[in-house]
Amino acid sequence: MIHTALLSYGMSGRVFHAPFIHLHPNMQLIGAWERSKQLIQNDYPDLTSFESLEALLADNRVELVIVNTPTNTHFEYAKKALLAGKDVVVEKAFTTTVEEAEELKTIGEKVGKKIAVFQNRRWDSDFQTIKQVIDNQLLGTITEMEIQYARYTPSLSPKLHKEIPNPGAGIVKDLGPHIIDQALCLFGKPQSVFADFRVTRTGSQVEDYFEILLYYKDKRVRLKAGYFMREPVPSYIVHGTNGSFLKSRADVQEGLLLKGVKPDITNWGEEPESEQGLLHTETDGVVIRETIPTLKGNYFEFYNKVYEALAHDKPMPVTVDEGILVMQIIDAAYKSNAARKVVDL
Structure with missing residues (x-):
């Protein structure tokens, strides 16, 4: 134990x-x-x-x-x-x-x-599905991807540590680590970073909007988050040499947990069919355009892997080196925003 x-x-x-x-x-x-x-x-x-x-x-x-x-x-x-x-x-x-x-x-x-x-968002249903589509090369060689947190929250957070300027405040260190980590899981370390931060809400003292562009040799990955996005758009947009995949951010786990539902029900992590992602690609000369089933999300996997790491000396599910790399991206993004230029890693 x-x-x-x-x-x-x-x-x-x-x-x-x-x-x-x-x-x-x-x-x-x-x-x-x-x-x-x-x-x-x-x-x-x-x-x-x-x-x-x-x-x-x-x-x-x-x-x-x-x-x-x-x-x-x-x-x-x-x-x-x-x-x-x-x-x-x-x-x-x-x-x-x-x-x-x-x-x-x-x-x-x-x-x-x-x-x-x-980094529990690695085990979101939507990200698990995105990863499967890319790993199975359903889109060919990936040429570009966009990941975003689209929210409509014009009011300031009651959590003062998120709104009063301090080394940990701001949307880049709040929502940024989730989607930076997801990009790194899919594609590894980029060559360079460009970033643009803004303050958009009335009374905000910290950045509350960002775009971060990760430069890879053969692709670009755009990461974006803000609080004035009322109409939902696909949170994941992936384009490759054979086709495209669009997926909403629809993992149900946080919503259930907030309602007090325990993660021991049989259909835990199942998204509604209405949120299935759209796959438009070509396979063996045949063009297909259809929705595909979403994999289950399961945050339990994080703690399963923590147990294996501590009890059986396996690697941690998100290693300290992976945590350092996310911080390197964030550090480069702040430098890029300040200098208004691309920063090499």
């Missing part, structure tokens, strides 16, 4: 972590650090509400720590957990700088503890 504790029990702890750890047959949730409200025992009466980080790290039962606090605290808390002899899972964005990410890697290697970055 991997005995695990959370560093907060807000939305991320309640929705994205606790249900999966609690139901996992080889993991045991010990409790969470709760600063003001003691809420975890409302859902899990037998668990511990830790009054301080020090108390949680001093508990010898705790082997794995989930750093699911605001981004600007990730480095400090992950470092303390590693030095206390705990393995760690760190939410996105991994850290606020490349240097912090690299230092965590060095510390982890020195103390012999493992680090994973929580």
